[in-house]
Amino acid sequence: MAKHEGQIVIKKYANRRLYNTGTSTYVTLDDLAVMVKKGEDFIVQDAKSGEDITHSVLTQIIFEQESKTGNTLLPISFLRQLISFYGDQMQMVVPSYLEHSMQAFTEQQSQMREQINKAFGDTPLGKNLQVPLQLVEEQVRRNTEMFHQAMQMFSPFITAPPVKETKKAEAKDIDELKEQLRALQTKLDNLG
Numbered sequence: 001m002a003k004h005e006g007q008i009v010i011k012k013y014a015n016r017r018l019y020n021t022g023t024s025t026y027v028t029l030d031d032l033a034v035m036v037k038k039g040e041d042f043i044v045q046d047a048k049s050g051e052d053i054t055h056s057v058l059t060q061i062i063f064e065q066e067s068k069t070g071n072t073l074l075p076i077s078f079l080r081q082l083i084s085f086y087g088d089q090m091q092m093v094v095p096s097y098l099e100h101s102m103q104a105f106t107e108q109q110s111q112m113r114e115q116i117n118k119a120f121g122d123t124p125l126g127k128n129l130q131v132p133l134q135l136v137e138e139q140v141r142r143n144t145e146m147f148h149q150a151m152q153m154f155s156p157f158i159t160a161p162p163v164k165e166t167k168k169a170e171a172k173d174i175d176e177l178k179e180q181l182r183a184l185q186t187k188l189d190n191l192g
Contacts, residue, residue, distance in 0.1 A: 008035075008042040012053060018044070033061050075176070077169035101143055 008022035010032065020027045022042075035042060036058075044057040066072050085094045 006041060008040060010042050010044045010057075011047040012044055012057065013047045018057075019047070029057070029061050029064055032057065033065065036061070071180070075169075075173050077172065101146075105143075 008020060010027065011019045011021060013019065018027045018029070018032065019025070020031075020042075032042070032044075042054075043052060044054045045051065046053050062074075066074060082094070085091050
């Protein structure tokens with residue numbers, strides 16, 4: 001298998017085709033998404049120049065995933081906030097903050113799944129229950145507060161968005177989560 005320091009090398013050709021040098025097969029963006037979900041480490045290189053284009057390909061995967069399903073992971077308010085940081089003095093801090101936030105969320109998600117398994121065991125409810133609504137709401141509030149505190153700590157002259165707007169955005173995100181949980185509960189009720 002051709003690897004680059006423990007990573008699988010994916011070559012992207014001018015015709016936009018992707019070639020997995022580890023398996024000697026052509027792959028699609030969907031295949032790369034599956035590899036990410038499995039935790040497989042890969043790097044994408046331009047076949048002609050050898051330039052690392054992993055970031056742009058992963059961004060393209062996110063764009064496709066967001067447009068394929070009706071269930072988006074990136075709320076409009078988050079996208080607006082993210083765009084506002086481009087060219088801002090806080091731009092250098094945001095990637096690190098987001099990375100740490102996602103790591104913390106992943107750890108908390110694992111803990112929540114363990115607690116659900118302990119509480120509900122091998123029952124249908126335990127298998128299908130994703131995340132209790134109260135825990136999600138609290139996590140959204142904490143992450144939003146931490147984000148605003150971190151931004152103000154690095155630049156005390158940046159004003160936080162008006163509390164009314166922030167609360168509206170949070171309420172909208174929470175309402176979306178509630179709707180998703182209601183839909184999940186309906187599916188569970190139909191199964192039972």
